[in-house]
Amino acid sequence: MMRAFKMPGFLIGFILAGIFVLAAAVSFFWTPDAVDTVDIVNKLHVPDAKNWFGTDHFGRDIFSMIMVGARTSIAVAIVAVGIGMGLGVPLGLAAAARKGSILDEVIMRTNDLIFAFPALLIAIMITAAFGASAVNAIIAIGIFNIPVFARLSRGAALSLWTRDFVLAARVAGKSPAHISFEHILPNILNLLIVQGTIQFSLGILAEAALSYVGLGAQPPTPSWGRMLAESQTMVSFAPHLALFPGMAIVLTVLGLNLMGDALRDLFDPKIRRDRA
Amino acid sequence: MKTILTGVSALALTASMAFAQSTITIGDQLEPPYLDPTAGAAGAIDNVVYANIYEGLTRFASDGSIIPGLAASWDISDDGLTYTFHLHDGVKFHDGSDMTASDVVWSLNRARAEDSTNAQKGLFAGIADVSAPDDTTVVVTLDAPNGGFLFNMAWGDAVILNEGDDIEALKTHPNGTGAFMFENWVQGDSITITRNDNYWGTPAKLEGATFKYISDPTAAFAAMMAGDVDAFPVFPAPENLPQFDADPRFNVIIGSTEGETILSTNNAMPPLDNPKVREAVSHAIDRNAIIDGAMFGYGTPIGSHFAPHHPAYIDLTGESAYDPDLARSLLAEAGFPDGFTTTLKLPPPAYARRGGEIIAAQLRAVGIETEVTNLEWADWLEQVFHGGDYGFTIVSHTEPMDFGIYANPDYYFHYDSPEYQALMEKLTAETDPAVRTELMQDAQRMLAADDVNGFLFELAKTGVANAKVMGLWENAPTQATDLTAVYWAE
Amino acid sequence: MLIYILKRLLSLGLSLVAASVVIFLAIEVMPGDAAQIMLGINASPDAVEALRQELGLNLSIYARYLSWVGGLLSGDFGVSYTYRVPVTEMIGDRVWLSFPMAIYALVLSTLIAFPIGIIAAAKRGSWADWLVMGGTQLGVAIPNFWFAMLAVQLLAIKYHWFSAGGFPGWENPFLAIRALTLPAFVLALPQASILARVMRSSLLDTLSEDFMRTARAKGNTRRQALVKHALRNAMIPVLTILGLQFSFLLAGAIIVEKIFFLPGIGSLIFTAISQRDLIVVESVVMLLVFAVILVTFVVDITYAVVDPRLRRKAR
Amino acid sequence: MSILSISGLNLTIGTVPILRDVSLSARAGEILAVIGESGSGKSMTAYCVNQLLPRGAVATGQVRFDGQDMLALDERALCTLRGADIGMVFQEPMTALNPVQTIGAQVAETVLIHTGKSKAEALRIARDTLNRCGLPAAQFPLDKYPHELSGGQRQRVVIAMAIALRPKLLIADEPTTALDVTTQAQILDLLKGLVKQDNMAMMLISHDLGVVADVADHIAIMRKGEVVESGPTAQIFAEMNHPYTRALFEASNHIPDREAPAVDAPILSVKNLVRDYLLPRKSLFGPAPKFRAVNGVSFELKRGESLGLVGESGCGKSTLTRAILGLEAIQGGEIVINGHRIGAGQFVPRELRRQMQVVFQDPYGSFNPRHKVARLVTEPFHLLSDPPSGAARKAAIDKALTEVGMHPDDADKFIHEFSGGQRQRIAIARALIIEPELIILDEAVSALDVSIRAQILDLLADLSDRLNLSYLFISHDLSVVRAITDRVLVMKSGEFVEVGDTGRVFTDPQHPYTRALIEAAPILEITP
Numbered sequence A: 001m002m003r004a005f006k007m008p009g010f011l012i013g014f015i016l017a018g019i020f021v022l023a024a025a026v027s028f029f030w031t032p033d034a035v036d037t038v039d040i041v042n043k044l045h046v047p048d049a050k051n052w053f054g055t056d057h058f059g060r061d062i063f064s065m066i067m068v069g070a071r072t073s074i075a076v077a078i079v080a081v082g083i084g085m086g087l088g089v090p091l092g093l094a095a096a097a098r099k100g101s102i103l104d105e106v107i108m109r110t111n112d113l114i115f116a117f118p119a120l121l122i123a124i125m126i127t128a129a130f131g132a133s134a135v136n137a138i139i140a141i142g143i144f145n146i147p148v149f150a151r152l153s154r155g156a157a158l159s160l161w162t163r164d165f166v167l168a169a170r171v172a173g174k175s176p177a178h179i180s181f182e183h184i185l186p187n188i189l190n191l192l193i194v195q196g197t198i199q200f201s202l203g204i205l206a207e208a209a210l211s212y213v214g215l216g217a218q219p220p221t222p223s224w225g226r227m228l229a230e231s232q233t234m235v236s237f238a239p240h241l242a243l244f245p246g247m248a249i250v251l252t253v254l255g256l257n258l259m260g261d262a263l264r265d266l267f268d269p270k271i272r273r274d275r276a
Numbered sequence B: 001m002k003t004i005l006t007g008v009s010a011l012a013l014t015a016s017m018a019f020a021q022s023t024i025t026i027g028d029q030l031e032p033p034y035l036d037p038t039a040g041a042a043g044a045i046d047n048v049v050y051a052n053i054y055e056g057l058t059r060f061a062s063d064g065s066i067i068p069g070l071a072a073s074w075d076i077s078d079d080g081l082t083y084t085f086h087l088h089d090g091v092k093f094h095d096g097s098d099m100t101a102s103d104v105v106w107s108l109n110r111a112r113a114e115d116s117t118n119a120q121k122g123l124f125a126g127i128a129d130v131s132a133p134d135d136t137t138v139v140v141t142l143d144a145p146n147g148g149f150l151f152n153m154a155w156g157d158a159v160i161l162n163e164g165d166d167i168e169a170l171k172t173h174p175n176g177t178g179a180f181m182f183e184n185w186v187q188g189d190s191i192t193i194t195r196n197d198n199y200w201g202t203p204a205k206l207e208g209a210t211f212k213y214i215s216d217p218t219a220a221f222a223a224m225m226a227g228d229v230d231a232f233p234v235f236p237a238p239e240n241l242p243q244f245d246a247d248p249r250f251n252v253i254i255g256s257t258e259g260e261t262i263l264s265t266n267n268a269m270p271p272l273d274n275p276k277v278r279e280a281v282s283h284a285i286d287r288n289a290i291i292d293g294a295m296f297g298y299g300t301p302i303g304s305h306f307a308p309h310h311p312a313y314i315d316l317t318g319e320s321a322y323d324p325d326l327a328r329s330l331l332a333e334a335g336f337p338d339g340f341t342t343t344l345k346l347p348p349p350a351y352a353r354r355g356g357e358i359i360a361a362q363l364r365a366v367g368i369e370t371e372v373t374n375l376e377w378a379d380w381l382e383q384v385f386h387g388g389d390y391g392f393t394i395v396s397h398t399e400p401m402d403f404g405i406y407a408n409p410d411y412y413f414h415y416d417s418p419e420y421q422a423l424m425e426k427l428t429a430e431t432d433p434a435v436r437t438e439l440m441q442d443a444q445r446m447l448a449a450d451d452v453n454g455f456l457f458e459l460a461k462t463g464v465a466n467a468k469v470m471g472l473w474e475n476a477p478t479q480a481t482d483l484t485a486v487y488w489a490e
Numbered sequence C: 001m002l003i004y005i006l007k008r009l010l011s012l013g014l015s016l017v018a019a020s021v022v023i024f025l026a027i028e029v030m031p032g033d034a035a036q037i038m039l040g041i042n043a044s045p046d047a048v049e050a051l052r053q054e055l056g057l058n059l060s061i062y063a064r065y066l067s068w069v070g071g072l073l074s075g076d077f078g079v080s081y082t083y084r085v086p087v088t089e090m091i092g093d094r095v096w097l098s099f100p101m102a103i104y105a106l107v108l109s110t111l112i113a114f115p116i117g118i119i120a121a122a123k124r125g126s127w128a129d130w131l132v133m134g135g136t137q138l139g140v141a142i143p144n145f146w147f148a149m150l151a152v153q154l155l156a157i158k159y160h161w162f163s164a165g166g167f168p169g170w171e172n173p174f175l176a177i178r179a180l181t182l183p184a185f186v187l188a189l190p191q192a193s194i195l196a197r198v199m200r201s202s203l204l205d206t207l208s209e210d211f212m213r214t215a216r217a218k219g220n221t222r223r224q225a226l227v228k229h230a231l232r233n234a235m236i237p238v239l240t241i242l243g244l245q246f247s248f249l250l251a252g253a254i255i256v257e258k259i260f261f262l263p264g265i266g267s268l269i270f271t272a273i274s275q276r277d278l279i280v281v282e283s284v285v286m287l288l289v290f291a292v293i294l295v296t297f298v299v300d301i302t303y304a305v306v307d308p309r310l311r312r313k314a315r
Numbered sequence D: 001m002s003i004l005s006i007s008g009l010n011l012t013i014g015t016v017p018i019l020r021d022v023s024l025s026a027r028a029g030e031i032l033a034v035i036g037e038s039g040s041g042k043s044m045t046a047y048c049v050n051q052l053l054p055r056g057a058v059a060t061g062q063v064r065f066d067g068q069d070m071l072a073l074d075e076r077a078l079c080t081l082r083g084a085d086i087g088m089v090f091q092e093p094m095t096a097l098n099p100v101q102t103i104g105a106q107v108a109e110t111v112l113i114h115t116g117k118s119k120a121e122a123l124r125i126a127r128d129t130l131n132r133c134g135l136p137a138a139q140f141p142l143d144k145y146p147h148e149l150s151g152g153q154r155q156r157v158v159i160a161m162a163i164a165l166r167p168k169l170l171i172a173d174e175p176t177t178a179l180d181v182t183t184q185a186q187i188l189d190l191l192k193g194l195v196k197q198d199n200m201a202m203m204l205i206s207h208d209l210g211v212v213a214d215v216a217d218h219i220a221i222m223r224k225g226e227v228v229e230s231g232p233t234a235q236i237f238a239e240m241n242h243p244y245t246r247a248l249f250e251a252s253n254h255i256p257d258r259e260a261p262a263v264d265a266p267i268l269s270v271k272n273l274v275r276d277y278l279l280p281r282k283s284l285f286g287p288a289p290k291f292r293a294v295n296g297v298s299f300e301l302k303r304g305e306s307l308g309l310v311g312e313s314g315c316g317k318s319t320l321t322r323a324i325l326g327l328e329a330i331q332g333g334e335i336v337i338n339g340h341r342i343g344a345g346q347f348v349p350r351e352l353r354r355q356m357q358v359v360f361q362d363p364y365g366s367f368n369p370r371h372k373v374a375r376l377v378t379e380p381f382h383l384l385s386d387p388p389s390g391a392a393r394k395a396a397i398d399k400a401l402t403e404v405g406m407h408p409d410d411a412d413k414f415i416h417e418f419s420g421g422q423r424q425r426i427a428i429a430r431a432l433i434i435e436p437e438l439i440i441l442d443e444a445v446s447a448l449d450v451s452i453r454a455q456i457l458d459l460l461a462d463l464s465d466r467l468n469l470s471y472l473f474i475s476h477d478l479s480v481v482r483a484i485t486d487r488v489l490v491m492k493s494g495e496f497v498e499v500g501d502t503g504r505v506f507t508d509p510q511h512p513y514t515r516a517l518i519e520a521a522p523i524l525e526i527t528p
Helices: A004-006 A008-027 A060-099 A100-114 A119-130 A134-161 A164-171 A175-213 A225-232 A240-267 A269-275 B001-021 B041-049 B099-114 B147-152 B168-172 B215-226 B238-246 B275-284 B287-295 B324-333 B350-367 B377-386 B403-407 B420-430 B433-450 C004-030 C034-039 C043-056 C061-073 C087-122 C129-139 C142-158 C175-207 C210-216 C222-259 C267-273 C278-308 C308-314 D042-050 D073-082 D103-114 D120-133 D151-163 D181-198 D209-213 D233-239 D243-252 D318-323 D371-378 D379-383 D389-404 D408-412 D418-430 D448-465 D478-484 D502-507 D513-522
Strands: B023-028 B056-062 B066-068 B071-076 B082-086 B125-135 B138-143 B178-186 B189-195 B208-213 B250-265 B343-346 B369-374 B392-397 B454-464 D002-013 D016-027 D031-035 D055-065 D088-089 D169-173 D200-206 D217-223 D225-232 D266-278 D289-303 D306-310 D330-335 D341-344 D356-359 D440-441 D468-473 D488-494 D495-501
Touching: A004 A008, A004 A240, A008 A060, A008 A240, A060 A100, A060 A134, A060 A175, A060 A225, A060 A240, A060 B168, A060 D289, A100 A164, A100 C004, A100 C222, A100 C278, A119 A134, A119 A175, A119 C004, A119 C222, A119 C267, A119 C278, A134 A175, A134 C175, A164 A175, A164 C129, A164 D379, A175 A225, A225 A240, A225 B215, A225 B238, A225 C142, A225 D225, A240 C129, A240 C142, A240 D103, B023 B215, B066 B071, B071 C210, B071 D502, B082 B099, B099 B125, B099 B138, B125 D031, B138 B454, B178 B208, B215 C142, B215 C222, B238 B250, B238 B454, B250 B275, B250 B350, B275 B324, B275 B350, B275 B454, B287 B454, B343 B350, B343 B377, B343 C222, B350 B369, B350 B392, B350 B454, B369 D318, B369 D448, B377 B392, B377 C267, B403 B420, B403 B433, B454 D330, C004 C278, C043 D468, C061 C278, C087 C129, C087 C222, C087 C267, C087 C278, C142 C175, C142 C222, C175 C222, C175 D016, C210 C222, C210 D088, C210 D151, C222 C267, C222 C278, C308 D120, C308 D217, C308 D418, D002 D042, D002 D200, D016 D031, D016 D055, D016 D200, D016 D217, D016 D225, D031 D042, D031 D181, D031 D209, D042 D088, D042 D200, D088 D151, D103 D120, D103 D151, D120 D151, D120 D318, D151 D181, D169 D181, D181 D200, D181 D513, D200 D209, D209 D243, D217 D233, D217 D243, D225 D233, D225 D243, D243 D448, D266 D468, D289 D318, D289 D468, D289 D495, D306 D318, D306 D478, D318 D356, D318 D440, D318 D468, D356 D418, D371 D379, D371 D389, D371 D408, D371 D418, D379 D418, D389 D418, D389 D513, D418 D448, D448 D468, D448 D478, D478 D502, D488 D502, D488 D513, D495 D513
Parallel strands: B023 B208, B343 B369, B343 B392, D031 D200, D031 D217, D088 D169, D169 D200, D306 D468, D306 D488, D356 D440, D440 D468
Antiparallel strands: B056 B066, B071 B082, B082 B138, B125 B138, B178 B189, B189 B208, B250 B392, B250 B454, D002 D016, D002 D055, D217 D225, D266 D289, D266 D330, D330 D341, D488 D495
């Protein structure tokens, strides 16, 4: 794992993503300014020494809001990836262990069906049906992570099932479930970490998009997407309102993607062989 | 290829030049669901058809006064029970058929019928009988005297339709008597109307107009700036108005509306059923911060449910002046020294969403925690308006003179005051203007004293138009975009 | 091949049936009452009830599903609850914006992605490769609504290069294309980035295949080998992504149409959801899902054209 | 006259030295065989000739081909030589062809690149060349795709591409390694014939001394990037100056010492065993067709006996193995293990499974890379109702590792720390740990270099003597089977075509297929 830090892409990505994770963590006990009080008198200040990123239309400190917004984004994305992995991986492993069975067929066809729905559309429908909230955003994003992980783990598991060490475990009398967890899962962990990183960044983008259309976290909880939505009409005279939250999204997503790519290079045996 | 190119662009050029002079594109946020104003209350319908396509017996002038419409004049019997309307002669519907007294009878009877889907059935509730002695005379008999009857007949819900028209067809192809005729509707995008050359009154100056629907405030700003839209009578983003004001290409038109924007309070839900608590709430609210923060300064503070531009208005904002300390002590008196938690459900308009955040912060400052939920109109209607499942909400009540809603204990405020209900009955029966004014002032005081709702501000009509567009309404006594007098300068 | 197509068609049909049930159930869950919304907040309850009767909202779920699906099959999508016009008509107008825009975006995305992806792969490790990899990384990370906001602000409002939104219709194709250019570009940017990366990695995979060495041993130059042998083999994963992107583009249109106030399928579904015009929502979602499933089907068939190995499996 | 002469060639990739001071030469009409085990640099030497080196490779020294210094030529000049004057054949025929182009187009491409001939003319030449390579027009029209051909047929296509323009030099990099033994012989014959007909020089690269012995005129033996010995074939075999040459030769002819088996009651007997597979449906409806992989075979394996099972790929030997191991249910017949009968539709129960263990072919794929050796070798404990724990477990691991010549300390290492030969020892330790009576060796030495293979065979012989183990030895490699088995089963198309004592079968094969197999197998029989 330490080898990853020797890769420039990973390092840059780690620093970028790390900054925002750190900001989110720090925001739990300290922010430069309160984010839930309204101070109309000081609205729309440009960035200065007191308000590093300026203030918004309610006079709130944008820097503080981005810190707390990082919390929202990260929380939503992590739980959504958790849902995807927690349900998708066991389903994928089960489908692979029983390849060709009815179970496999049902799991994979359901996956295909979910894939056939444009993701954002369904997210909008879910939040429209059950109300706009961070929890529903998580569920909507999480649902679309399930087939991603199910497909990935099934594909990877299938190629592992043909390997001799799995055959050896079968000769040792181990059950498919036992083999899946003892032999298959550890060997697809790398892949899952890479995909997890990428889904994490997609989750942040999706959360931002949902919040942007007003279906994510509700006020007064700050959220990057909603900050952008609220700043929209003011971009023309207060560009800092849109600039900083937008940059926060871009840099976090960029950081995670860089990490994901670097890890993929690191784990991919094909590329490793090239290096050797 | 080159010739085709020049040809097309020349065509486009001439087309757009012809357009610029005699037609106008009006921007609006909400598209009407259909175009029959007698079958639904959506204000967006009136924004298109009122005064342009459909007309009633009377109508609102831009200052809110009632002037003759299809009825050239009328007589009122001494007991105030019989109204005799004398209709204009030679009025034709857009399909060419004559508008006669029987159309009026049919229209009013339809509106007050048992199975009517008219959203303002109350306007017609006092009518006992409608008859047509001849083609240009209509006699309306009332159950009891009603001082507001002529006012009622000016509403968009009381316009006159052609007897026997297919009601279904009218929803997409309106057939009125107005100075403009319906031409085309691209659902979700725009509605086009053209001048009615056979109009009975003063013909319109414009050849036609297009209503373009742009719900997103940013898009509205872009569309105005890019010149895609000539006027936005109610521009959705007040924060952009200074930019328009600074730009010589545009005129910013600020006027009044009938929209009392209030922090609607569920008077039936504890602890908001406690008058002390409601009083505390009204003192916790800083109206100026809300007008400044949510509306960027556009709006007039109100202290009761009444439009400030109305002659009967009295300023009661002092009754509920911003005083957080008083609010805290009132809360303590009411038995909530540590405050309480309730819900704040917000419909989509910016005044509600932004105002809601500010109010939530102000209430938090005196110890009242609110769980803020942003709702689509659909959910708002379901949960708040019908379900009564809310503590607070913010909404602008845009119907003119709509303080009567407080007399209905089932209305979503759940304000049940026999005194107020008696007062309203008296007001309805009263026809003497001086006494009516007094009664209306009593009503204002009563609502303010009971702190039924948090009275915030009268919504301003924040319009933007191309500097060369003349004749648009400054104020909005009712929801309407009256284009009959609009023209392009030079 | 025929059996392959038949099999694919069968699964296409099953997917559609499953999708229709899911969509119908999901949408029926939505709270809100179309009749109430149509009549507004001050409408009297009996008026609302009368309208509910008229719209058929009082029928059982089962009956409504059957009548909806029956309608779909006969090309009758029902009548919009709010607008009282046939849904087919409403969709018909908008399809002529959304689909051309999605295709425009797809074309733009392909035009951007293919060359840069190929260059990056061919010149692996060069500055051009680094530039492409960095640029595409950024392209994936930028939220398209933010990009759209900034683009409108700069290119439309400040410099008037493009229209800020709105759609003049197809009567004048030049104006129409001009109006769709910025939205399509905003849509295409992240997709082009993804596509370029897939193109690059797929090409790199193919370049390391044994048959590429064979091609070089025959005397092909690096470029010849790339063009004649690598590209077509590298197309298979690229096609998969291209197929998937169509669904992203259709969905992305929801936000982009909102920002550019384009009267397309996306803005239709947005307003329909907020108006609880369920029948429109159902039909539009069904249409989009149908489009996605159809594209998947077409991609599957295209695989067989590109790759003869699948043709045999197909047989 | 030498077409190709390499002298003082050095090659580094990055900072890793690959070749040191390599000198070789090849003459027209003659075959130069370059022999070495994996990692000896033999393939890289070949790639230095046509300059298709991996990125970062730097070659110095001299490679003269037809009077030109290949290391000095620019890419353009190299492209005109490749394919026209230097043809090349690769190891993996399955992947060496572009899957989306027809074989005709691919062969014709060589012609089109280097000559101004029309497409029709190029296709005509392609047709002729394919005919010469044993792919007649009737069965192999030009519009066939690679996936429609078998491995041997594909290799013929690759050869056709290489020789279409009658090059002066043909480089063949392990051209038969991936092929069955009978196909291997045919391909070697073809190459040999083409060299003579076209008066080409050929550089034949192989790890198998036996393969080249018959065909090579000259031999160069490489080890760790250096040529350790080279010269005319006969001379090399006669002298064997270098110890490595000798070791290589001995290893490939190695016969481990084994004592006579203690013939006893059968430990395993198979009667009329049938295994069917379902094939993909041909029509939308109706039952899926079946493929009978094993068609009613019977045999007995006695205690202490080593039984060979020989056949080419696809003959059903792996399927049979899986059925015996109890991984798949059988459709007919029965398996009797130590007197317990398992019939159709039944699975082999646990108690019986523990009496059998298996060693697989690929020493790299048969271990979970995430586990340590101790955990890997104790996996079969799962079959015990009361597996040892604590000290007893440790003792069992130590014992198993010691038995196979590993150190007990190795238990705490990860598998990637071991070489292929060591891994195969660990695989045997895993099989031994629950003290089974029967070990099934599924191509257990096929992936190993000859010298390592000899060591493992010695170990197996030693273990069977000491522990009285029975072996079922499955292999496609006749020489290995001959070295270690008492009896041999020859399998073809799901049936046994010949069964008998190993010595008898090899010296006096009865069935024509057995005969073909034995004749095709390259066997070194030159006495030193």
